[in-house]
Amino acid sequence: MCAIRIRLGILGADDSLPVIQAVAEEYKEFVCLPVVYWDESEILDLIRPLASEADMWLFSGQVPYSIVKQSGEVEVPLFYVPHTGASLYRTLLQAYYTEQIPIGQLSFDTYERDEVERLLEEAGIKEPVPYIKHYEGGISAQELAGYHYDLWRQGKTKAAVTCLRTAHLEMEKIGMPVYRVLPARSAVEAVVQTIIRTGEMLRVQEAQIAVQMIEVDSMVTASPETFSTDEIYKMEMKTTEKLLRYAKNVQGSLKSAGPGRYVIFTTRGALKEMTAGYQTIPPAEEMAHLYEEIAACGIGIGRTAYEAEIQAGKAFLHAKQYGRGAWMVALDDGTIAGPLGKGERIRYSFGGEELRELAGRTGLSAATLGKLKAVLRKHGNNEIEAHELAAYMQILPRSARRILKELEAAGLAEAIGETNPYPRGRPRKVYRLFL
Template structure:
């Protein structure tokens, strides 16, 4: 059986990264790209340059994982090593063995209270755990350090137990006793097995059928003097020849679907590679210098050729709305992404049940609300003004204003202020969105 090769980015603190890397390197499926971080604010800047070199990311804990996930920028699978019971047992043993500190005089973070109590019960340790700061997602090192420090300064605890390295370093600067929970090898191995299974699944997915629907207009590059039918026919033949060259590069087959419209049947993996995981459009050389003639392109992913062709049609129609030369991708999970190669590229739902219910309160479609939701997620906040929304959605500012006013009328948005980008321009209303 062929062994899959996974380019795995591993991002962790200086003390946890070597532990994780030593386990991962025991598996022949991985090519490791280790990255050390010292501050949560630099995580995305460390990840971005490796976007095209990494198939999946493994993080040393839930904080860096949450920062990457919530950014909406990372489109490959993400994993993190949980701080399991084995990790905590080791730390508690260290605290008691070195300084005889009872559990009741320690402050903890990350874990849920019930989780710690259950671990102690399994070890037949009957001590209260009064000080735990549980959190979901990300948290700042300063907030965690302040929580532990305040308890220690008040004499309620003798030391802290933290899962976050940056908080650990912060507390050491403050001069308080602190113990760091490091990942257990067993926890790393469990996550590694999940990553391998995910890689195998994605390998199978790459063999799925993908369909590319392209519309070309050869007359756009024809000079006014060359409007004879013979000249136009020659231009169409030339465009078809270029498409055949491109089709060969994606190992597909070309089919004419009407005047100026073509369908290419290929595989998901081929188009994924050609578009850098659906982020960019192929280079001019890869497209056989066909750029000027492309009106719109839609890529469809599906479990069958028929389903992929239907998805390609949806993507194609969305591309037409985005302007000449736009590329869009419709996936088999009901989401659509694009325009490829643009800074305002987003991935949004074509309409789940919740969005359909919200759409029923307005004249807007569930797809429009899904696009708006994706824009807000990419921006990292739920406040926006019409001109910004127009840029992201590829529509006119007046259309964006209509969307925002429609949401406001339905109670799904409120005007919270104004901004004046130009000294003499009219102020622009800023809206807070409630989806």
């Protein structure tokens, strides 16, 4: 009997996706959602429609994995198949068997030099690898193809060995000899086993206690014509009844925490499902139409009920900073996410030694600096102007300008130019941040 059922999104190039999918489909634990891509620029657009359908994602390599990871848009576990061991041995055998090309006349990418040399030594081949381009995270197909092409054109190599399908296609297009490293079955099976263990761990986590801290304002629905202490009491009772119905919908229990403040104890899984993985606020029918009355809401996830309650308090305070009706969640990995249901939703750290060190150099808090780093990740680069920053952080432009000035004074930002969005508008300074 199958213990878990994981909806596994699999994204890969046209030649690697069938290899990975064939292995994954042998396991009853998976319902596979295959997605093929032809260009790195389309990866995020391809996975966004499946964001709520996949429990985890498996990528065919380091580049697509890094693109999605760095975007911060996908909050479920992400994995990729490394092109090591058998994958590389097979490619080198092919190069030598078909064209008798020695190692020294091949150019490589993705791998670290000592990694390739160690693999060769294990096969009894003690030969240096002179041409290799290692990179961290993502890289463009054009940059990789250009590296291999320059060496080949200069006569230093006879062929290239690449792990990136789009670079492989670029080199084939210009007529350059190139060998593609495809995922080996053993590497795919190793990652698949890790995914299954992760699924089992997450299933246990879903049963953990989560806490929701809510502040309500019953007065927003008051009619000035019938305003009295009796009416106030009736409104508060009506709001409490709505909260009780909502607590039942999330399979939790409601506790009062003072005037207008309530705490709901429930399970991590129930809240995660109700908020679509902490991305949206619950639908109206589940919320018992409480939207008008809720002033702020914080969700806390922790290893114990006490820790979850502390986390909920942190999330609640961050929600208060974002303004009326904001929902935030504090996760057990030390990050804050939100506001839920907003297009500008970001995920940022509110602790860590690095942030505390940066906070000591500026007049900004570690939480604000954590938000800034998250904004830059979502923005896609480290250049931004005050109005853009204000929109992401949901603050006033003058507050954003103050933050940028603080960073500039501390040497963590510099003004690099101006932009004028309107013909008669006031020029806006563009800053480059060094966080």
